[in-house]
Amino acid sequence: MNYLQKILTIEEACLWLETKTAQRWTLPRLIDAGLMPWFWIDYSPGWPELFGEPEKDVPLAFLPAARGYLAPLFNTLDLRRLAAGASDVIVSSTRTRDGREIFVETEWRFPLDELRFKAEDIELLASGFSADKGGVPASQGDRKPRLQPDGGDELTRLIWLVCYDAHDAGGSLKPIDVMARLKNLADSGQPPRPLIGSISNGIKFENADGDEKELSSDALRKRIEEWKKRCLKQ
Incomplete structure (x- = not known):
């Protein structure tokens, strides 16, 4: 063959x-x-x-x-x-x-x-x-591995995954675009943990204690900046 x-x-x-x-x-x-x-x-x-x-x-x-x-x-x-x-x-x-x-x-x-x-x-x-x-x-074998957040919660790990995905695809890492990706996942038929759903200015998620929380675009901006500092300079 x-x-x-x-x-x-x-x-x-x-x-x-x-x-x-x-x-x-x-x-x-x-x-x-x-x-x-x-x-x-x-x-x-x-x-x-x-x-x-x-x-x-x-x-x-x-x-x-x-x-x-x-x-x-x-x-x-x-x-x-x-x-x-x-x-x-x-x-x-x-x-x-x-x-x-x-x-x-x-x-x-x-x-x-x-x-x-x-x-x-x-x-x-x-x-x-x-x-x-x-x-x-x-x-x-030569490709750099994707880093994981140190002791990060489920939401942080998911945000890093979305950032890696956007970066590798040549997409935008602006908070509005990363949030659009997260909202799309949150509103899907089977949203990945810890997402629950979307709101007008962000997403809803479940924290480690089982409580429902919200993530705004401003809070997301800080997490994206942390990902850039850790992962784009490795």
Whole structure:
């Protein structure tokens, strides 16, 4: 199995890597190795951010992405579910063609077998595979680990995770944008702990004592600055 088609299923990606590395591969291992999964979105006029604005005199067939869009699954929390062995896929956000992140109002769920991987990513992973790093891709072995807050509460750990996610995706770390990410998570069908919901100027969360608290944008600004001091200078 030397030839790779451009887009592969999970089974095809794992089988090809097994022939190249002589080791067993699974979806969680693909995610842990840093591979980005992709999924297909059928065309919908309700998503101009993805498919463009239909024009009165232009037939649908001539519009960009008239048939659909192969979208990246890059949200850290969505990927963590897959790495933990989730039985289906949840999409909280994705990216447009020009790299902008868009959030899904009601999270999308679909079967694992709808995920796809790109051949060039699989080949890059295989070429960088390094046995002397314990079976970890060389690029991953050289990457700086994500720091955790010293004795931080659940909310602090989640904020750091969101900041890392935004930074790695080239997104904004302004409090208003980080808060938008947190609000989106808080209002999702299954918000991560300790989030409870959103309010007009922030989010509601449960503290270590089980009490409901609120986090405003001003309080969030201080936590973002602490993350920058600790994590961007490592």
